Amino acid sequence: MYHPTTRVLAVLELLQTHGRMSGAEMARRLDVDGRTLRRYMVMLEQIGIPIMAERGRYGGYALMPGFKLPPMMFTDDEALALSLGLLAARGLGLAEAAPAVASAQAKLGRIMPDGLRQRVDAIDATVRLDLRSIAQPVAGPQDNAALTALSLAAKSRRRVHLRYRSGGVDSERDVDTYGLAYYGGYWYAVGYCHLRADIRTFRLDRVLQVTPVLRGFQLPAGFDALEHLRLSVAALPRKFSATILLETDLATARRAFVDTIGLFEQTADGVLLRNQSDDLGWLARQLAAAPFAFTVVEPDALREELRTVAACLLQAAGLR
Secondary structure, X not given: OOOXXXXXXXXXXXXXXXXXXXXXXXXXXXXXXXXXXXXXXXXXXXXXXXXXXXXXXXXXXXXXXXXXXXXXXXXXXXXXXXXXXXXXXXXXXXXXXXXXXXXXXXXXXXXXXXHHHHHHHHHHHHEEEOOOOOOOOOEOOOOOHHHHHHHHHHHHOEEEEEEEEEOOEEEEEEEEEEEXXXXXXXXXXXXXXXXXXXXXXXXXXXXXXXXXXXXXXXOOOOOOHHHHHHXXXXXXXXXXXXXXEEOOOHHHHHHHOOHHXXXXXXXXXXXXXXXXXXXXXXXXXXXXXXOOOEEEEEOHHHHHHHHHHHHHHHHHOOOO
C-alpha cells in the first residue's frame, strides 16, 4: 500500500516528466479518484510547488512555466544508467571531466536514499569499462540484477553463491568477486571460483542467480578486472602459436596493436610478442602496419604470410 507522501512525489514526477497532464489521466495512473488528486495538488502547493490548474473538459494540471526542480526520485535502472554514464565520462580522460563527474556524483548522492546510493557507489568502485574498443553489445543480461548484486559484493568484499549456465549446463559455486568489466560486447565478473580453485571470468548474461554468503575475502593487491580480461583473451590457445621480436620498447609496442594480439615481454633485445592465432594472414597484416622493425622467431608459415602481404603492397605501389 502506498504512503500518501509517495503519491504526492509521484504526482510531482508526472508533472516534471510530461509538463501538462489531465486530471483524469493522472488519477488513472495513480489509481486514485479526482478528489484525492486535488488534495495532493494542495499538498504540493503547501510546500511551495506552484501548480497551474485549468478547469473544463480539456483542463489539466501543470507546473508554473519556468519552475524547475532537480530529479527527486530514481528507479534502480535509472541510477545504474547514471552511474555507468559518469564512469564512462571519467574514463574519457578529458581534463575537465574528473571534477565535473565528482560534482555530479556529490549532487546525486545528496538526493538519493541510502540503499540506492550504496548501489551507485558500488558500481563506481568495482566496474571497469573498455573505452578503447567499445563494441555493440553481443549479449547482455536480461536485467541489471546480477550487475548490481555482484558489484555490491565486490565493494563489500563479500562472497556470493552463483548459479551459472555455460554451454547449456547449469552449475553452482561460491565466488569471491574481485571486479566487473565491460569488454568486447560482453559484461563480465572476474573473481576467485572456489569450485575450480582459481580465478575465473563469468559472463553476466549466463548468471542465473546471485545469493550473498556471510563470508568475506581479501582482494589481491593491485588487481584490475579489465586488464585480467585482456590478458586472458590474448592468451587463449588457438590454431597457431607465433613469437615475434619487436625492435621497440614495451609502451610503444602496446600502443601499436590491439589488446588481443598477444602477450608482450620486455627483453634486452626488444619486446617479445607471443601470439595465439587462428589466422596467420591477419597477424601478418597487423605486423605489416607496425611503425618499427621486427623479426619473426616462429613459425615459418608466418614468414610466408608476410611475403604475401609484401607482394600485395608492392603491386599496389606499382613496383611489381
